[in-house]
Amino acid sequence: MKRYKVEKQTAYYHLMSRTVNGEAWFGDREREVLRKMIWQVAEFSGIRVVTYAVMKNHFHLLVDVPSGDTEVSDAELVRRYRRLYPKPTPWQPMRAEVLAKTLAEDSSDAAVIRRDLVRRMHDVSWLMKTLKQRFSLWFNRSRDRFGPLWSERFKSVLVEGDRWALRTVAAYIDLNAVRAGIVEDPKDYRFCGYGEAIGGGRMARAGLLIVDRDLAGYRQTLYGAGAGEKSEKESIDREEALRVLAEKGKLPLSVLLRCRIRYFTDGMVIGSADFVDAHVKADPTERRRPRRAHAMEGADWGDLSVGTGLRKDLFS
Template structure:
């Protein structure tokens, strides 16, 4: 589903985006993950979007981004953002930039054309993901004497209600990726995720986590880390003990017996609601996009909001009803 078309009524929009390598190949080691991490931040700055959290794995990455509702950007800011993409420009890149900045300063139709061209690449989740994937593909193929497609498909995206339980639960799900993969027991020990960066004091990561928990009264990073950790680990240690045998039991309870598990436990399973649910939020938020989705997909009836199953999710709902296996 192309969630970029959905409008949010003049408000900022939040998206969870995920993309995989071709054939799911395990291509990314620490060096590649670090380069991709920097590119995600770099392209986000250029596009004017805010990375709330992210996680880079060996064959895919997740990113939770806030896209501000901004109508215009000053020429000074356009120049700054353009330079972000080329911190060490070649002579050709520098000459191109100098000519572009000169035309911006002179005004007229040429300046307007440049502004439109740059602004078309900003404030849009699809342009952000396109920029990240293209730039990383070029670097990866050059660095590994490789040719051809790096990414398997167009990225998946879920529009997320930008506050409260929907936003916080989605962020926790993303941060727990390395735990689900069995790489660590605590996401703070996995360096390529937003939560771990916030723990060690990375400024952008701290800002993202504070924004995620801002409606919870978290104005400082210590309080944001405390409530986020409580969501990740639950109220009791027994909530999150999930060996392979326990995982199998949990999945049987969820899929075959229509059971219910603690949220902190179920977040350690793969939950397709968070990648395939199309829109995640309160039922009221989700229903607000029924008409838009009906028109976009040319459906006879407006889709309904579907409450999440399997845990005490609170007020969470999705618009994409999942008929196949939800948990894994």
């Protein structure tokens, strides 16, 4: 049996995309369809979802792109293909059984098909493009509408593969529904990784085990170590947060994570200063002032830095 290597480096990304004009088009049905598509497309591409949040007008993903030299057998290609295309489609009419037979023949056609399928593995851009296109087609057909659904390509922030960095970004994502005032506890929101994991979702639980050894430990990040009182779980409004920061003060991390913070969507890179510097200094873009790591402000973020300071309009 032939095996083909997918040559990629290990990397974690926070990905986010929003609807046109921020229109709140997604009800329970739409969010459930998008949730299922996330797992479907990610499994085909070999990219692991650490956690996610599907909201009424946008979605977030924290993903793990596996390391290089990952082997993909013909049998695995067929399994992933069947996951993505359980039934023939106008743009992919070949059945999985036909694919398996073609690959087994090992002809020149089989080599072309293998190359095309492997090219789509471990590719964040392909993942987001396919996910958004698939959902757009379903959404427009279900609403008898046409035209664009998403407002932009997508936002991407590279995250260091350190547990603290991953845990902080994951918590920010899982707290989306709390931030929006939909629920008081993310465990009660079934369209996020933490809520799905608490509800028994095997893949969601496996993803969050990347950031902590158990969900109880991760919950301390969501609410602060030892948090249990309701007052510690409440959000703070934007004006109050700005007042505290203007006075050079700091907020508890569990409180600040309940604010919409541009570090997580526009910070370019999140991690230790050395990690951030290594990536932003490798950016070939010509600038008067070379990019550098900026320590994250407003809370005790540990040693986390970002690739751009965002001194103005920190809160989106």
